[in-house]
Amino acid sequence: xxxxxxxxxxxxxxxxxxxxxxxxxxxxxxxxxxxxxxxxxxxxxxxxxxxxxxxxxxxxxxxxxxxxxxxxxxxxxxxxxxxxxxxxxxxxxxxxxxxxxxxxxxxxxxxxxxxxxxxxxxxxxxxxxxxxxxxxxxxxxxxxxxxxxxxxxxxxxxxxxxxxxxxxxxxxxxxxxxxxxxxxxxxxxxxxxxxxxxxxxxxxxxxxxxx
Numbered sequence: 001x002x003x004x005x006x007x008x009x010x011x012x013x014x015x016x017x018x019x020x021x022x023x024x025x026x027x028x029x030x031x032x033x034x035x036x037x038x039x040x041x042x043x044x045x046x047x048x049x050x051x052x053x054x055x056x057x058x059x060x061x062x063x064x065x066x067x068x069x070x071x072x073x074x075x076x077x078x079x080x081x082x083x084x085x086x087x088x089x090x091x092x093x094x095x096x097x098x099x100x101x102x103x104x105x106x107x108x109x110x111x112x113x114x115x116x117x118x119x120x121x122x123x124x125x126x127x128x129x130x131x132x133x134x135x136x137x138x139x140x141x142x143x144x145x146x147x148x149x150x151x152x153x154x155x156x157x158x159x160x161x162x163x164x165x166x167x168x169x170x171x172x173x174x175x176x177x178x179x180x181x182x183x184x185x186x187x188x189x190x191x192x193x194x195x196x197x198x199x200x201x202x203x204x205x206x207x208x209x210x211x
Contacts, residue, residue: 001070001140002184003033006048008055010063017168024058026051035071035185037132038105042139049146056147068151069160070140072202073186075132076104077156079200083124096129104131112137119196128197130156157181158188158200166195 007025011018028051032044042048078100086092096115101108111131118126137154144151155163158181166173173195181188191199 001033001035001068003035003071004028004184006051006055008052008059010059010061018164022059022061024055026055035073036136037074037076040139041074041136042143045139045143045146048143052144052147052149056149065153066144066149066151067153067155067160068140068144069155069157071183071186072157072181072188073204074136075130075156076100077200077202078103078129079118079126079197080129081121081124081126085125092127096127100129100131106133110134119193119198126196126198128200130159157183158190158202162190162192162197166192 005025005027007023009023010021012021013019029044029047032047033042035041080096080099082095086095093113093115097108097113100113104111108131110133112134113129113131115127115129118128120126140154141151158179161181162177162179165179173192175194177192179188179190179192181190186202186204188200188202190197190201
């Protein structure tokens with residue numbers, strides 16, 4: 001999803017690498033989707049669901065899993081380091097939530113958080129933490145459900161791109177890697193080291209000149 005269009009991609013696997021089998025894109029009706037971290041994103045869910053249905057017809061074929069990829073600007077992403085990692089997963093999640101809460105434009109109680117192991121650094125362990133407002137997650141899910149699709153994975157645009165690059169070309173995960181993602185009204189800069197995210201910065205933009 002972007003503010004202006006929706007893209008559907010169907011993948012298959014050759015050996016252990018993904019291959020694009022088919023894809024299609026469609027322009028969204030004006031002002032039906034406005035990506036935002038704190039405000040409602042979708043003004044006309046029925047109109048967007050109709051676009052998604054048509055796209056799925058265009059890329060019809062056998063598929064078992066559906067991933068929903070949404071703009072980076074709808075989430076907050078943080079890299080959190082622990083000198084000593086909590087022993088229990090419940091304690092780890094609580095500590096991660098506590099560390100990111102002060103920088104959020106909404107309450108942690110309203111958020112839906114996900115995290116993954118980052119790079120091991122001298123004297124500690126980093127975690128990649130993303131959080132979205134729960135009501136916004138539900139907006140995107142309901143658009144797909146209305147189109148008869150149940151997403152099994154929700155991913156951010158740049159996470160999806162860099163993971164795809166490393167899967168298709170594992171050699172690019174070695175050493176340091178810089179990715180600049182330019183999309184509708186935002187730009188994201190990512191640095192990865194040995195396949196692990198070590199820097200993530202997203203900047204909303206109103207025009208190409210701001211890039």
